[in-house]
Amino acid sequence: xxxxxxxxxxxxxxxxxxxxxxxxxxxxxxxxxxxxxxxxxxxxxxxxxxxxxxxxxxxxxxxxxxxxxxxxxxxxxxxxxxxxxxxxxxxxxxxxxxxxxxxxxxxxxxxxxxxxxxxxxxxxxxxxxxxxxxxxxxxxxxxxxxxxxxxxxxxxxxxxxxxxxxxxxxxxxxxxxxxxxxxxxxxxxxxxxxxxxxxxxxxxxxxxxxxxxxxxxxxxxxxxxxxxxxxxxxxxxxxxxxxxxxxxxxxxxxxxxxxxxxxxxxxxxxxxxxxxxxxxxxxxxxxxxxxxxxxxxxxxxxxxxxxxxxxxxxxxxxxxxxxxxxxxxxxxxxxxxxxxxxxxxxxxxxxxxxxxxxxxxxxxxxxxxxxxxxxxxxxxxxxxxxxxxxxxxxxxxxxxxxxxxxxxx
Numbered sequence: 001x002x003x004x005x006x007x008x009x010x011x012x013x014x015x016x017x018x019x020x021x022x023x024x025x026x027x028x029x030x031x032x033x034x035x036x037x038x039x040x041x042x043x044x045x046x047x048x049x050x051x052x053x054x055x056x057x058x059x060x061x062x063x064x065x066x067x068x069x070x071x072x073x074x075x076x077x078x079x080x081x082x083x084x085x086x087x088x089x090x091x092x093x094x095x096x097x098x099x100x101x102x103x104x105x106x107x108x109x110x111x112x113x114x115x116x117x118x119x120x121x122x123x124x125x126x127x128x129x130x131x132x133x134x135x136x137x138x139x140x141x142x143x144x145x146x147x148x149x150x151x152x153x154x155x156x157x158x159x160x161x162x163x164x165x166x167x168x169x170x171x172x173x174x175x176x177x178x179x180x181x182x183x184x185x186x187x188x189x190x191x192x193x194x195x196x197x198x199x200x201x202x203x204x205x206x207x208x209x210x211x212x213x214x215x216x217x218x219x220x221x222x223x224x225x226x227x228x229x230x231x232x233x234x235x236x237x238x239x240x241x242x243x244x245x246x247x248x249x250x251x252x253x254x255x256x257x258x259x260x261x262x263x264x265x266x267x268x269x270x271x272x273x274x275x276x277x278x279x280x281x282x283x284x285x286x287x288x289x290x291x292x293x294x295x296x297x298x299x300x301x302x303x304x305x306x307x308x309x310x311x312x313x314x315x316x317x318x319x320x321x322x323x324x325x326x327x328x329x330x331x332x333x334x335x336x337x338x339x340x341x342x343x344x345x346x347x348x349x350x351x352x353x354x355x356x357x358x359x360x361x362x363x364x365x366x367x368x369x370x371x372x373x374x375x376x377x378x379x380x381x382x383x384x385x386x387x388x389x390x391x392x393x394x395x396x397x398x399x400x401x402x403x404x405x406x407x408x409x
Contacts, residue, residue: 007205008197021154021197024186041099041126046131047149079147101130102116154194167201168186181214241264286332286391290392328393347383
């Protein structure tokens with residue numbers, strides 16, 4: 001009977017018009033919609049978080065194309081499974097072509113992906129592969145170069161509500177009941193699904209059986225006390241959050257900074273947050289507020305000693321301090337410029353007066369007024385090169401003014 005199938009599977013769209021979210025792909029002017037409706041079914045790689053429509057899209061594309069759909073999951077499939085799919089291309093059921101949907105392609109090793117390559121090159125198989133990881137890191141480059149890559153994004157709560165309404169009506173129909181679910185309650189569940197439609201439907205199903213007559217937002221709260229969305233400390237979302245944290249601090253937005261810090265810490269990722277905050281202190285605040293590095297270091301050491309959840313207190317201190325501090329990347333840029341010359345092979349010979357053991361001709365700055373004397377320090381071919389350019393902030397302006405005055409004398 002239909003009600004014995006998982007509810008999420010029963011709610012799966014069967015046409016592009018039923019898809020929720022992914023408007024950049026399946027909306028009126030969506031890239032994939034235009035390709036498919038134009039008759040172009042090529043090799044594709046779908047990547048994005050779970051529950052965002054990757055498998056559903058593959059099913060719909062197979063139906064629209066008339067190809068025979070075969071599914072494999074790379075976590076359990078072997079080379080013999082791949083070859084069995086290939087054999088279908090020569091049989092009666094593969095006469096119109098075979099579309100292979102390979103889930104979690106990142107778990108296929110190089111040899112397995114190379115076997116696939118032979119058959120997608122000659123057109124016997126159309127490959128749609130999906131992954132929750134960044135394919136540019138995990139998919140064999142030759143497979144990648146023969147495929148179009150499409151990103152699936154977390155689905156907005158407003159779009160998920162549309163599916164939840166259908167799911168609620170389905171449950172009522174199955175059980176011949178007339179329970180009520182208001183928009184606020186459905187939206188609360190959609191939000192706590194974290195952009196994952198499948199997870200949202202699972203939460204709704206639990207909520208349905210906890211509801212006597214009318215679903216309330218309080219039931220949603222009770223079910224979803226800790227909703228972190230699609231966070232995994234080992235996947236791309238993790239690196240996206242670290243990047244967002246740094247860019248928010250660099251952009252002097254303390255509210256965004258503390259939000260992304262909370263996402264990391266509530267996901268249990270203390271060490272990565274500490275490492276990134278210490279990088280930011282020197283890369284983005286730098287010489288504009290040199291004490292920021294020391295303060296951030298102290299906050300991170302305090303956080304590691306305290307452990308979670310109390311670690312959030314010193315780390316939020318550090319994040320907000322860095323976001324509201326003046327900014328300078330002058331030291332970071334100076335090093336990058338010097339490193340470029342090192343890699344270019346410049347400056348091989350250190351000036352003779354700086355060479356040990358005799359330091360012939362070296363002038364000891366502390367023997368001179370203001371502890372400064374003009375002499376050459378860079379190698380001859382780089383002697384007039386400028387790597388450090390002071391940032392426009394109080395601390396570096398003061399240092400520049402001091403040294404300009406000393407050196408003019």
